[in-house]
Amino acid sequence: MINQFKAHPWHGIAIGEDAPKIVTAYIEILPTDTVKYEIDKESGHLKIDRPQKFSNMVPCLYGFIPQTYCDEKVAEYAAKKAGREGLKGDGDPLDICVLTSRAVTHSDIILQAVIVGGFRMLDQGEADDKIIAVLKGDEVYENWKDIGDCTVAVINRLKHYFLTYKGIPGAEKPICEITHTYGKDEAYEVIRRSQEDYKNKFLM
Numbered sequence: 643m644i645n646q647f648k649a650h651p652w653h654g655i656a657i658g659e660d661a662p663k664i665v666t667a668y669i670e671i672l673p674t675d676t677v678k679y680e681i682d683k684e685s686g687h688l689k690i691d692r693p694q695k696f697s698n699m700v701p702c703l704y705g706f707i708p709q710t711y712c713d714e715k716v717a718e719y720a721a722k723k724a725g726r727e728g729l730k731g732d733g734d735p736l737d738i739c740v741l742t743s744r745a746v747t748h749s750d751i752i753l754q755a756v757i758v759g760g761f762r763m764l765d766q767g768e769a770d771d772k773i774i775a776v777l778k779g780d781e782v783y784e785n786w787k788d789i790g791d792c793t794v795a796v797i798n799r800l801k802h803y804f805l806t807y808k809g810i811p812g813a814e815k816p817i818c819e820i821t822h823t824y825g826k827d828e829a830y831e832v833i834r835r836s837q838e839d840y841k842n843k844f845l846m
Contacts, residue, residue, distance in 0.1 A: 650686035652735055653844070655708040655752060662833035663826075664778060667738045667755040669705040672746060679749060681706070681735075688750045698807045701799045703746055703753075703777075706735035710836035711843050712769060719835055720762055720769035723828070724821040732768040736836040739800060740775050741792075743782035754778040759789030760829040762822040763804055770818075771832050772804060789825040797823060 649655050651668040658666045670679045670688060676699070680691035712731035721729040740755045755775035763770045774792070776783035786792055801820055808817045 648686070651681055651750075651752070652683065652686065652706070652708055654686070657707060657709050657837065658754065661837075662757060662830040664754055664756050665707050665738070665775070665833065666752055667703075667705050667740055667775065668708055669703045669740070669746070669749045669751050669753065671700050671704040672749055673700055673702060675700070675749070695807060698803060700739075700807075701796075701803055703740040703742060705738060705740070705749070707738050707773065707833065707836070708735065708752075709840050710736040710833065711840040712736055712771070712836055713839035713843060715835035715839045715842075716771065716832060717769040719831060720764070720771065723824075724762055724764065726764070726821075729764070729767060729769050731839065732765060732770045734770075735840075736771065736773060736833065738773040738775055740777055741783050741786075741796065742777035742780045744777070744780065756784075756787075757826050757829050757833070758786050758792065759823065759825045760832060761801065761804065761820045762824060764819045764821060765808075766817060772800070773829050773833065774800070787826070789823060 655666055677693050678691045679688050682689045712734055717729045717731045756778050757775045759774045761772040763772055776786050805818055
């Protein structure tokens with residue numbers, strides 16, 4: 643039977659049978675966007691969260707992995723790996739950055755993403771991991787299988803965006819911190835934990 647209604651991007655779309663190696667990603671923001679779009683958690687519609695601060699523009703496709711949630715399991719893993727106590731999850735679906743050589747012209751889409759690694763980011767005491775992936779089938783990036791295959795320039799561009807996109811010039815203390823850049827195996831574990839957090843939050 644044909645579904646006559648649009649599925650909620652967070653709750654109504656499957657993560658994919660090949661997860662955590664290959665996942666479905668819902669894209670909220672493009673590199674050309676001058677405002678930050680974000681899913682409205684209640685309705686499932688894409689909304690404007692805020693104008694992008696200063697000159698910050700996301701350097702890749704950016705969104706989240708459906709049916710994931712960052713809560714106790716994700717925070718527990720981040721605390722263990724970062725050597726920090728008292729962390730909690732940010733209460734959002736797991737963020738994902740998708741690299742592609744193709745010009746994607748609009749958001750509010752889903753795609754298949756091959757996981758290569760991630761950043762362990764802390765945002766004011768909250769675990770806010772950023773998973774890094776490449777668009778499945780992209781001939782330019784298809785040989786990037788793990789974080790070590792990514793160029794330093796690409797990693798640095800991503801880091802710079804996330805370390806500055808909430809910051810205020812001249813502030814003494816940065817809001818966000820990246821403690822580690824990790825490979826695909828750790829990314830798989832973060833995804834699995836976010837799936838477990840999702841089940842505990844919404845399906846129990």
